[in-house]
Amino acid sequence: MPEAIRKVNVIGHLNPDTDSICSAIAYAYLKNKLGNTDIYEARRAGSVNRETAFALKHFGFAEPELITTVTPQIKDCEVQKQDGIDAGMSLFAAWSRMRETGTDTLCITDEQNNLGGLIAVKDIANANLDIFDTEVIAESATSYANIVSTLNGEMLLGDPEATVTEGSVRVGTTPEMMEDTVKKGDLVLVTNRYETQQFAVECDASCIVVCCGAHVSPQVMASAKRHGCAIIATPYDTYAASRLICMSIPVSAKMHHDGIVKLSVNTSVDDAKKTIASSRHRFFPVIDEDGKYKGLVSTPSLLTAKKKHVILVDHNERSQAVEGLEQAEIMEIIDHHRIGSIETAAPALFRNMPVGCTSTILWQIYQENDVEIPANIAGLMLSAIMSDTLAFRSPTCTPLDIKAGEDLARICGEDIPSYSDAMFEAGADLTGRTAEEVFHQDFKVFSRGNAKFGVGQGSFMTENSRKAAEKLVGPYLAEAAAAEELPMVFYMFTDVKSSTTEFLYYGEGAEDVIRRAFGVEVKDGMAVLPGVVSRKKQIVPPLMATFQKIQEEQD
Structure with a gap:
């Protein structure tokens, strides 16, 4: 692994589902194992839903850290490691330190390494030129x-x-x-x-x-x-x-302590450039995650920030990815969806297979590399497969998904029917949840030509839980469309055991789109789709084709 790579973020899509989270953890583990390293870290691009939370807790995992953008940050720049100076240091000693270190700015810190101020060479020059201030020694x-x-x-x-x-x-x-x-x-x-x-x-x-x-x-x-x-x-x-x-005189007499332009290691380079645009300084203090002084960053170093390295799992569409992806180095993509709109600046490993779940692909990669799957990792991968294939009921489910799921269940010691029922029930629990939370637990945005729309899905084991979710989410669809800036949104309320989806929608023309895409009549703002359980295979392709045809008719 090149030394330039500090960390590789393994990330699933926005509004992550169980496959997105569990696959990120499982693949980060595998990559670290293969490379004998620890630089691969699973991340989440949104809140974890209750189904996923159940799986994580059941197998002893904490939620991955949240990541909302992969734009370069100050931590990706060259931060000059320069010790802070005491407020009592003389201007002469500070000036000598500047000459030794080749910088024109020093930071004043206390015993706990908290930033107290900064002194620049211009401040020292001004003090030296003020020859008429004969009382400065005492005043300071x-x-x-x-x-x-x-x-x-x-x-x-x-x-x-x-x-x-x-x-x-x-x-x-x-x-x-x-x-x-x-x-x-x-x-x-x-x-x-x-x-x-x-x-x-x-x-x-x-x-x-x-x-x-x-x-x-x-x-x-x-x-x-x-x-x-x-x-x-x-x-x-x-x-x-x-x-x-x-x-x-001590630097405390001339240092700046109000309105200091200081940058956090987590500040994006783009924001930092805006912040320092009007500053007269060339070097700026950097604060770490604990609020302690870390070093200095120069204006030129912002132009040479290193790109973040990422691996995408369970998605390959720009609309479903975290912000700043165009400024990151995409190393790999592991997915099972249609090939979307993400472009890479350099060649990248892209493994896309027509299976029901990303974790099925990962199971295969483990086999190919002869890496033993730990029981807890196997449990997460099983959870992902059960979620995406609706416990092998989805038309997206393949024999490879079944083989992987059965092998993973053996490794983690779970009974597939009882575990999947418990996981789905946990995901359907609406206690204390808002419509917004339920709506976003599994929601994705798609586009075809000029058309852009979103499709969410919830899976339910009982009619009562499904109806309760419909009652909660249905009135929220208009607000969701506005918040997501989408002309149309659709939501699948899928009954796992009967393999039926009740399809709710919002948006001008959405009802006509449903009629043309699925050949069904819409009643009371809902379409009933028997045998339909898969968003990827049974919902999105007909919608895409319909939008394409509408656009051709308009042209």
């Missing part, structure tokens, strides 16, 4: 340790952990010139003249910075100690020291 509560580090100096007297809390920065020349300028609490830069050093101390300066590595006499040291004046020695001359000392 700058530590003496920062001053010593910035001036490459040594603290001869005083506490390095203490901070400057008052006064301005002054340059001491002669006592005569200092008399009217140096005030109590000031920080004074002096040279080697004893008189200048002593006068600054006696003016109650909070600190004197002795430049050029000049000697400090014992008399000045003693006087400074009596006056509570700190002494710092630096090898730099007065000019350099006066320029550098403002760079000792």
